[in-house]
Amino acid sequence: MALFTSISKPPEDFMNILKHKADTDTHLEKVDLGVGLYRNEQGSYYEFPAIKKAKEILTKKNLGHDVRRIPPNNPGCPRSLIIESKKYNPTTGIPSFLKLAAKSMFGDAADLQKIASVQAIGGTGANRIGAVFLQKHFANEETRVYIGTPGWPNHPPIFTHAGILHETYNYLNTGNRGVDMGSILSAIETAPPRSIFVLQGCCQNPSGSDLKKEEWKTLAYAFKDKKHLAFFDVAYQGLGTTEPDGGMSDVWGIRYFVEQNIDVLVCQSFSKNMGLYSERTGVLHVACHDSGIAERVKDALRALIRWEFSSASAYGARLAETILENPALKEEWKGELAGAAKRLVNNRERLYYELSVVRKTPGDWKFLVEDKGLFSLTGLSENQVDSLIERHIYLPRTGRINVAGLNEGNMIRVADSIDSVIRKTQE
Numbered sequence: 001m002a003l004f005t006s007i008s009k010p011p012e013d014f015m016n017i018l019k020h021k022a023d024t025d026t027h028l029e030k031v032d033l034g035v036g037l038y039r040n041e042q043g044s045y046y047e048f049p050a051i052k053k054a055k056e057i058l059t060k061k062n063l064g065h066d067v068r069r070i071p072p073n074n075p076g077c078p079r080s081l082i083i084e085s086k087k088y089n090p091t092t093g094i095p096s097f098l099k100l101a102a103k104s105m106f107g108d109a110a111d112l113q114k115i116a117s118v119q120a121i122g123g124t125g126a127n128r129i130g131a132v133f134l135q136k137h138f139a140n141e142e143t144r145v146y147i148g149t150p151g152w153p154n155h156p157p158i159f160t161h162a163g164i165l166h167e168t169y170n171y172l173n174t175g176n177r178g179v180d181m182g183s184i185l186s187a188i189e190t191a192p193p194r195s196i197f198v199l200q201g202c203c204q205n206p207s208g209s210d211l212k213k214e215e216w217k218t219l220a221y222a223f224k225d226k227k228h229l230a231f232f233d234v235a236y237q238g239l240g241t242t243e244p245d246g247g248m249s250d251v252w253g254i255r256y257f258v259e260q261n262i263d264v265l266v267c268q269s270f271s272k273n274m275g276l277y278s279e280r281t282g283v284l285h286v287a288c289h290d291s292g293i294a295e296r297v298k299d300a301l302r303a304l305i306r307w308e309f310s311s312a313s314a315y316g317a318r319l320a321e322t323i324l325e326n327p328a329l330k331e332e333w334k335g336e337l338a339g340a341a342k343r344l345v346n347n348r349e350r351l352y353y354e355l356s357v358v359r360k361t362p363g364d365w366k367f368l369v370e371d372k373g374l375f376s377l378t379g380l381s382e383n384q385v386d387s388l389i390e391r392h393i394y395l396p397r398t399g400r401i402n403v404a405g406l407n408e409g410n411m412i413r414v415a416d417s418i419d420s421v422i423r424k425t426q427e
Helices: 014-024 049-061 095-106 122-137 155-162 181-190 213-226 249-259 291-308 315-325 327-358 382-390 411-426
Strands: 067-069 082-084 115-121 144-149 165-170 196-200 229-234 264-269 281-287 375-377 400-402
Touching: 049 315, 049 327, 095 115, 095 249, 095 264, 095 281, 095 315, 115 122, 115 291, 122 155, 122 229, 122 264, 122 281, 122 291, 144 155, 144 181, 155 165, 165 181, 181 213, 213 249, 229 249, 249 264, 281 291, 281 315, 315 327, 327 411, 382 411
Parallel strands: 144 165, 144 196, 196 229, 229 264
Antiparallel strands: 067 082, 115 281, 264 281, 375 400
8 A cells, every 4th residue: 555545634624715715806895704813994914013113123133033142232242252143042932022921911010930931833833832731741541621612623623633632611602692601610510620621811712702800700719629720822812902901901811810829821822913923923821839830841841842843933022022122112012902902893883783773684783792802703604604705705604703804895795795695594
């Protein structure tokens, strides 16, 4: 038998297929509500002005990816003592960036000595390293990871690939409207002690339905009682609040879990909140009970990273660092991020108005103004979605829409089309 002939076809990546269809559609009135990125009012990639300034600052610094002086900050040191080459980053990442990233997640008052932070290849890479770390240093053959549904489709295969089996529970109420706290608490209570629970820190994908503060507190109490581990995935920090706080209010639940001394891993992404998609800028944080444990955890992560990808890229991390270390530029970015979140709110309110008030489209559309972040689940059937795609309006067959794809130029057409496919189905 020829080599590799026994390989079976892997599951299709439906989002990639959808993206390809949308990207290659040349229709002048095409609307892309599919892929999860923040778009500007023209429907294109949005470059944060703060990122543009950070690029200019980096260009002037002419770091050459890695320029260090020995002794540090001494421009007059002999040329022989200047290391100036395109060296690899440290295996665990750029230390100065990691410190700033941790502060942006856990707050300026956090004891960073108790947090093991390592750089990863985007948020997905942080999930991968976190899952492998737990398989090697936490899980046994009986350990299960519990994942709420509907959720990010990549979570189950990431843990399966790492060697940890998963169970599911209902994250949303019947009809995918609102968080099903009863189901979540039941899963926490019935799961064996020291189980792993994947939680999205904010702007839940695909629903946009988040827990409130009191619900996070209730969850934390249940976690402590069963000694479960919380595996937080934070891909949209800052897009769920219109406050110019850099997304700190979005991740209140994570900080509360840490304050309660619950075992926590956090996968942090800068793809959406800084527009660093292809730069693959992510961080994995492991909150530990003391600095000694954190040091050992970081060394264990170092070994895993060395075996996985050796070291992460510098450019995106340097851009994020440039913003986070510069007080004035950081404030600009926080204002821009809050502005992006406000635009999402405005799009939600407008679509709600067009469907509920103007067209009186069948169904309850209140969720549009209650959800947060990029996504909402419309409740549209697969056939209805297919009908929208025939009209050059692209979204996955789950009915999830990315409200960042809405704008003044396409809002009416989208509302008309949704109303039309729903009424046609009911005929």
